Amino acid sequence: MLLTVSTTHAPATDLGYLLHKHPDRVQAFGQSFGTVTVFYPEATPERCTAALLLEIDPVRLARGRGRGTSDVSLSQYVNDRPYAASSLLAVAMGDVLSTARAGRCRSHQDLADAAIPLEIEVPVLPCRGGPELAAALFAPLGWQVDAEPIPLDETFPEWGDSRYLHLRLRGELRLADALNQLYVLLPVLDESKHYWQGPSEVDKLLRSGEGWLTAHPEAELITRRYLGHHRELTQDALARLAEVEREASGVVVEENDDDADRAVARPLNRQRHDAVLAVLQELGVRSVIDLGCGQGQLLDRLLRSGSFDRLAGSDVSVRALQVAAKRLRLEEMSERQAERIALFQGSLTYEDDRYAGYEAAVLMEVIEHVDPARLGALEQVVFQAARPRVVVVTTPNREYNARYADPTASRHPDHRFEWTRSELAQWCAGVAERHGYTVELRGIGEVDEQLGAPTQLAVFVATEGAQAAGAGGPAGATQGGSDD
Structure with a gap:
């Protein structure tokens, strides 16, 4: 899977500071399921794009799954075993871009705290719900959403569309907020994860959803899908979100670029x-x-x-x-x-x-x-x-x-x-x-x-x-x- 993040905030190459990845370098990071490569297809003062490419190694994924389990048969290697690519991308992004997700940048902290113009693109993204679901999840967060269905086969249009989208998002947000939203919503769109989910997943959801999930009109759907429809985990997460929402009585006023004041509830x-x-x-x-x-x-x-x-x-x-x-x-x-x-x-x-x-x-x-x-x-x-x-x-x-x-x-x-x-x-x-x-x-x-x-x-x-x-x-x- 490929994900790109672009900005036109001048100088645009400051994106490298926010991501903690140098624009002049190609960096590869090994994962238990493959390799993540971070590189910059373009890096000019006017526009800068960082790309995160995940190459999944099915053999490594199968071997990793075999550890600690009784299933180490040859069938793991010869059968077509499906895996959740969006979930793998989210985990890789959480690992490789952890400091950026936390919103920390010692040399450019003011920029890390500011909303900047961003464009995010995922050329092929599994989505169980189509363009309508992608718009319902991202638009309330301030994104302009362009979700184009990908045909099953362009030579046979009568076959209809696949469950994959070409997703483009444009908006002005903190980079940390954008990355945390992607970390949660990519596997939500896919409605599948590649790993067993336990109580720690609730903490991950609340931590990554801080500041935006409680106010989202689809918060319940996001919670249910993120937690794999596990009833107890979902009930726990919704109860904690409700408590946060009930306590969200403080109001902070921030300025936006339209010279109007916007009240933002802070839990x-x-x-x-x-x-x-x-x-x-x-x-x-x-x-x-x-x-x-x-x-x-x-x-x-x-x-x-x-x-x-x-x-x-x-x-x-x-x-x-x-x-x-x-x-x-x-x-x-x-x-x-x-x-x-x-x-x-x-x-x-x-x-x-x-x-x-x-x-x-x-x-x-x-x-x-x-x-x-x-x-x-x-x-x-x-x-x-x-x-x-x-x-x-x-x-x-x-x-x-x-x-x-x-x-x-x-x-x-x-x-x-x-x-x-x-x-x-x-x-x-x-x-x-x-x-x-x-x-x-x-x-x-x-x-x-x-x-x-x-x-x-x-x-x-x-x-x-x-x-x-x-x-x-x-x-x-x-x-x-x-x-x-």
Whole structure:
């Protein structure tokens, strides 16, 4: 399969910086199912085109499938075994263009963050649904879609069209957004994948669909097809998308080229990540532990920011930590990179030496999951035993629930309580006084004049005496376990 990405943004050869592939080089990348070659058919200041060519090796694909299975018979090599080319292209693109998909470009970050004119072409693309489906999936994302059916045989027009399209997309988008949309939608059009799908596929979908999938009019169809119509995976993904959509109450205004303002909803969970990262950077901390890290979304954001020398995550759920490890790609890290981050199981209501030794601790949407009778134990563990210089807490504002469809319901069925602004302020003041901290309360998300912001943010900073007592714990403290 062949995919090309072109731009006329001047100088157009800056596309090489965004893709992290030099226009003057031809680069080949081996995959378990073939070879991916990246090259530039044209590279001028006016127009630049990068091509990604996937050559599938059926023998290598068969051998790879045989590992760990009982089917190693000769039939794998002599039978015509179908495979999902779009799925293979998406996996190859995810591997070869991973940094571009993340939107990172150290030398041209402003360009990576900007919408630029793009033209994407796939000469032969399997599509179960025809041109209408391609338009329904890409047009709502801002693309001008040209999907031309390919005849089964041009010499026999009466045979009709094949299920393949010649797809051209034109629009102005961030390159990272365009690549993530392709990563999801190429296998969705094909409605087939070449590998077994498990729970990690839901995380891939939500990660690649961040910022566009929840608002897409065909979000359910995309989810169902991407996950191979697996009922449990689809239900899980749709439930998580619904939660994100419900929390998407913050609005950011951006300018477009038509001199009109466009309101873009930014999910509240992303605003929380932004706010926590901003606080940590503002206070100049270099080591952070995420207490109740869940599946590692915040850790992933902190790791990608490059602002921290040492990170750790702790959660009571082993399954969540396994997902976090995959999200962070711990097994793919070099030894030096892996030394910067640690994951371990632990409960916030029991003291653990591994919690100590970090400048900052984050409890993001965690405290409301603790039984009120155990809040004293959590306070002792975090503010007395671990005693970081900075503690950042976020929690729902119960008053804001009046804006939701069912104002009497908790935002999550596992919430043991949800505090009003005055209740959080009272708890924070008591903790700060008992343990030698100052505390500042802020809001995250769209502010209602009467109800406040949907999320409450508390920033605790140790006074000089408390800082000397706790924040300077030895780095090695994170490696030892508790004797309990």
